[in-house]
């Protein structure tokens with residue numbers, strides 16, 4: 150065993166799931182490049198983006214995966230989930246159906262990943278307060294029932310996007326450190 154820990158590296162695979170057009174790709178581009186894309190290009194996208202985040206002085210590479218439109222055909226493959234240690238499960242606060250479908254996404258996540266995956270329920274588009282269709286309370290309650298973290302975000306105006314990813318990354322890091330000890 151090497152005693153030196155200098156080269157220690159962490160790479161965490163995080164998946165972003167949820168119905169089409171809830172803002173998954175924009176959450177990712179806001180997190181990784183601080184960009185917002187006003188045109189929805191559901192089928193075009195990169196597989197994943199890597200972003201370095203520092204936790205407790207450790208450099209952590211978050212490899213965040215985007216469904217890149219597969220979800221429209223309910224064809225998110227098992228390869229997409231393979232090796233994931235974190236998940237953002239996203240709905241759109243202005244469209245209740247996307248919130249109702251969260252249960253289905255959690256079922257799918259559970260069939261592919263074990264329960265140790267760090268999960269965050271994300272109510273995106275919180276800038277659309279005037280057409281809100283899912284209350285903050287409903288989001289919180291579901292998260293509590295299902296044992297998820299909960300946050301509302303806006304990829305459009307940047308609200309809580311970084312925080313959402315950072316909470317998940319910190320939780321994964323905690324799980325990993327626990328295993329090592």
Ligand code: GDP
Pocket residue numbers: 167168169170171172173174175176186187188189190191273274275276277302303304305306
């Ligand atoms: P995806 O299909 O889940 O990847 O969703 P996209 O990221 O492609 O976004 C779908 C649509 O919602 C696009 O027209 C985006 O511009 C819009 N959108 C995404 N995030 C937000 C947000 O936080 N606020 C608002 N108002 N629109 C958003």
Ligand code: MG
Pocket residue numbers: 173174175190191194215216217218
């Ligand atoms: Mg997309």
